[in-house]
Amino acid sequence: MKPRKTPPAPLLWAFFFLATGIGFAMVTRFSEPSRSALFAVTLFGFCFALGALFFAYINSSKYRLPSLILLLLAIMAFGALRLGIETRIPGNDIRQLAGQNVTITGTVVSEIDVKPERQRFDFAVDSVELGDSLYSATGTVRTYYYRGRPLAYGDRLRIRTRLQKPNKATNPFAFDFERSLSRQGIGVVAFVYTDGKVEIIDTSGGNWLIREIVRPVKTHIAATIDSGLHGGSAALLKGLLLGKGRELPASVRSAFADSGTIHILAVSGLHVGLIAGLAWLILSSIFRIPRWLAAIIVILVLALYAGVVGARPSVLRASLMFSIIVTGTAFRRPYNLLNSIGAAGFILLVIKPMWLTDIGFQLSFGATIGIAYLLPLFENWIPEKIRIKNFVGKWIILPLEVSIAATLGTAPFVAYHFHRLQIIGPIANLFVIPPLALIIGYGVLASTLIVVWKPLPLIFLYADWALLRYLLNAVKVFADIPFAYLTFPHLTPWWIALYYIILWGLPTIILRLTKSRWGGLVFLIAISLVLTVVRFAAETGFREEVKITFFDIGQGDCALVEFHGGREILIDGGMPGNAVFAVEPYLRARGLKKLDAVLLTHPDADHLGGIADLYGDFDYDVVYVPFKNQGSELYDNFLARADSNELRIELLSKGDTIRGFPEFNVLWPDTTAVSRAGSLIANINEASIVTMLEYGEAEILFTGDIGFPTEKALAVLGDSIDCDVLKVPHHGSRFSSCSTFVAKTTPVMAVISVGAKNRFGHPAPEVIDRYSASGSTILRTDRVGAVIVTIEHDSIFYECNNNSQGGFSVTDQPTKTTYVHN
Template sequence: MRDRFMAAGVTHIISISGSHLGMVAILCFGLIRFMLRLLPERQYHRLTLAADPKKIAAWLTLPFLIFYTLLAGGQVATIRSLIMLVAALAALLLDREHALLHSLALAALFILVASPQAIFDISFQLSFLSVLAIGSVVMLWSELQVPGKSRLARFQNSALLLVLVSISTTLATAPLVAHYFNQVSLVGVVSNMIIVPFAGFIVVPLGLFSGLLSLLTSTLPLPALNQFVADRFCDTVTFFSRLPFAQFHPPAPGLLSLLAAALFLGSGYVIVRSILLYRYHPLASSSRVPRNQVAIAAVSGLLLILSLTIFFLPRRTGTIQFPDVGQGDCALITLSSGKNILIDGGGAYDDRFDVGRRIVAPYLWNQGIHRIDLMVLSHPHPDHMNGLKYLVKSFSVGEIWTSGLDKDLPGYAELERLIADRGIPFRVVSAADPPVMISNAEVALLHPAPGFHSSQRKAYAAENSRSLVVRIALEGKVFLLTGDIGEDAEREMLQSNKNLRCDLIKVPHHGSKSSSSAPFLARTRPEIGIVTVGSRNRYHHPSPEVVERYDAAGTRLFRTDLDGALTVTVNKGGLIVRSWRTRMMQRIELEDRSSWRRQEEGNWRALWLRARDA
């Protein structure tokens, strides 16, 4: 359901923060003003002589906002939203309602003085950007004083303002949403104009009214009505989320792209404002468009176009990448032709953390990858399989290979159902199948052979030894992806395969001492070994004995728990390994002054490497 809200561009509705408090403020303020107008005419006129009804409504709205904040649990994001709304109401009480941006700045100042780290919080950034966009549009609308003499004209103006607010909010927050979530909703402009009023004027008031009544009763009042409204609300969200091209997953823009987007949107707003002011008030406004803003918009727009197109440029060389998926396996082979092969997708042993959605999918989107031409599942254990489920649902997949063994393991039936629902070609393979050419890569299966029986006594270990072993020959180099095989599988491969020589090996079973036997290493003789392993894992992988064997064999060993994500590039001179650790900035330890210079030099080196990669 959360994915549907994200696809529809209305994720903010399901978090109790600015949107919910704003709805409560609008409802309370409007209801109080409406009730004041119901007073007898003479009493109403006496009231207006003593105080402004708007200010009375503002004062009476404050207790309801505070009560709702406490009722919602008083979370940090909710309190921040309360401060923003209090600042807006204070501006009205001080006759400064046209200085909305000043109130916004004051609210930001109070929040950051209390908690300077809040500036790095996603909800803080998105909340203030949204309010800034809304305030800018509303203030410009007030300056324009769009004429609306008839009731129909005023209704059209209100509808147009709603559309402009929705568009401006979507445009203002889109770069940050893409940066944090690799997602831009293409239907958010329309969906917000329908779903937000639905939630604000029906769902939230009904739920709040029922919740207050439940304090006086032992059960929730109006359960059938609440269920009906909630179902219709979810149906509306589902409708928008399933529209064609409802969402797009771009590469996460970097800081330079975010700065270019901010400059482009800011200068664009100034240009549009000057044009509209001259159109509606030609005598009081200049007809000249600020040239410096046009230059800023042109340069920043060009930078945005370049940053978007760079991800879709053809690759000159092939790579094999190992995202850091914790205690699990995942390997991505990208070919110079643009085709992609994914072997395993990582995964957790429960559903509390979706590795496919949180790690692997963003990793692919950040490289502009939306299609996986070949997906291989080595064996159906959770740390290899569970991450593939989200990828099957969210990516275009050309074909999927599995061994077809151990189909009764938990989660495998769900994966098969997802594959069938998407209509993806599904193939059961073994070592008896001939090699397959995918562009310039030869993909061969070395294990298990038909009829292979593991000598392992424990069922889990036997399932590991039945892992698919994939050999990929690419541009004169050989990669060996070994799954979780043990020594019995290694012995079988030594007997049945004459040539196991490889340049890079994915170390079997995360470096367990039950694999990577000395005879196997002597036959494979890898130049580079990759251990995909979780930090401080409970299995104590990789085993010190295995590490010693690889060191003795002259293999350069890299580990995802220490080095982070790894990228191996096929180069004419050999294989070039890049680790995320060398590109990650480190916190400077203030206690040790003697190391400040060294740490600072390391951070600048990391920045240079990341800029060079980009």
């Protein structure tokens, strides 16, 4: 038997080259003259390549390959050109008015995201008032409307507000709001706090189809679900059927993520395929209408469903693919799955090139290409009588093959975006996908039959309730399995490209080397080794000698110290709620699940909060504290959690060393601040743990929230507190950083961890003046974002999240005033 191969797919290659051109343009950012040259190259390339291809097919085949290569390069150039056109900002775009007070008129063009006290929506602007003048305008504003009257899609509004640029990410690997909105074509945001600033002009704007058909259908489905289900079951069914998975509790989403089944909460090809299959079955097999008419109705149903769930790229991809497949089936024409994928991808990227950066787009195409490419190759390793004609093969082996192929197709994207790879996912999907098909089918039938007789859908909704309970329990079981997933450090695009090249060529190489049925096992072992090598290489590529990250944690302190060889210690954690967004993404990007040590300088909320928040998602070997008797509710709760989980809590005082971290010397507190028994004597800030990190000749001083009394006590130590980098005490409070302390520490660089526009007035102007007068380079996290300090031999380098950077030798002295502020 000849080995089965994947069929040729020229449209898939066209899609790949179009995506490559778009990606290249994103990196290079062509100027306007470059776009003009690109247009000329694209036009010439298309015309010449098409002409050469026509000539080659008529006269000689030897010109076909060069002509095809030229055509693909022209498509690549077209992708770059299309992105340039898409991202070009016209002169009357509303983004030009960021930072100004304006009155804008336009239409609500998105669903209203309703939360307590506020509504969020996208507002398409068509005119703007500046002073007494009215101008036409274009663009979309992400609008947050607080304590106002209810709004709806299609409302025409007149809004008085101040336009603002979205916030950029201020910490490495953290969510970038500005970039996220930019991908959606949105460049400004508005916050409206007064109802009187919003005037409803009309309620019949927006797209007629969305307003009169799509939204009523969505409301009808949601109301049907609510008529028979309540609480968590209703929310989960809405998440599965209507794409409202983000509204589920964090614990539920975490269980789906840890079990490798999170994809079912994001409406995609699986859901669209089930809807298309159910519609085709009812129309062609039950009602037996003509196949061509059934195909038209199925395509319309898919278009309606895409609109109901929000026209996400993954849904549009699946709808286009199934429309192509259904059309081919209706006219009894064979279809090429890879070509269908390529056609759908090409169309979507031509419509909106920025979808290339969308997570759903990447995962959707990665999964479908993985299935379409690998599944025919897997057939060479599993006998047909087992795969198709055997119950185990049909209901276990074949679904497992599909799940493995989808997992391999999406592995690097999952690792890149979520920093983990669920190895239990393929098996978990065997228990999750079959009931999901019934859940969606019953939900659709209930929403349809309620029109005939209201009690009728309750039968299907009650069945869905039982299936949803099973689904949730199955997901939790798999999520609780130890080693259900592997953590992955941040992958570069080069590692992702290398993986896909290997995934593309490896099955073919194995088939040529062996015809044995063991080839499948060889392939899985080989690709597992590739993933292991990629993971290890990415992890080891991170390790400098010493890296210290001072996070922009808001009004608080938080720093992570990483040593070559894999030792990490977290010093403080910032206010409650902040570390989840500022620190957790970084830890996951590093591939960390456990911290070797945590040092809490003192238990104020702006230092303890993040440590308490991260505990649970990350393991701590030991937590060091200055005392245990302070008695705040937050600290007492954390100590109680630590005790119940048998987490070691150890006291640190002057003269101690930190186990496993001999580079740290503890300088404070002494017995005047904390008793030998570990009881607080002094003011809580004055009992902060003060440590000096000494690595080679480099010295970095961490000071907590000490003030004048402790600073003067430390100044007696003389050269023992002289340092190269200083974490400025107490966020630059006017009751800290006295002249004596600044003179004794003489830092070349002073890092102030402080929140923007904080109510305390930190840092105080006089503190800035003292460090400026001493010649220190001053870095404020509220202005430069996170500060990353690396120590390499006798040199110290710093890089801020706003791209400012510099370096100095440990032998340098502060002689030049540098205040980095933007």
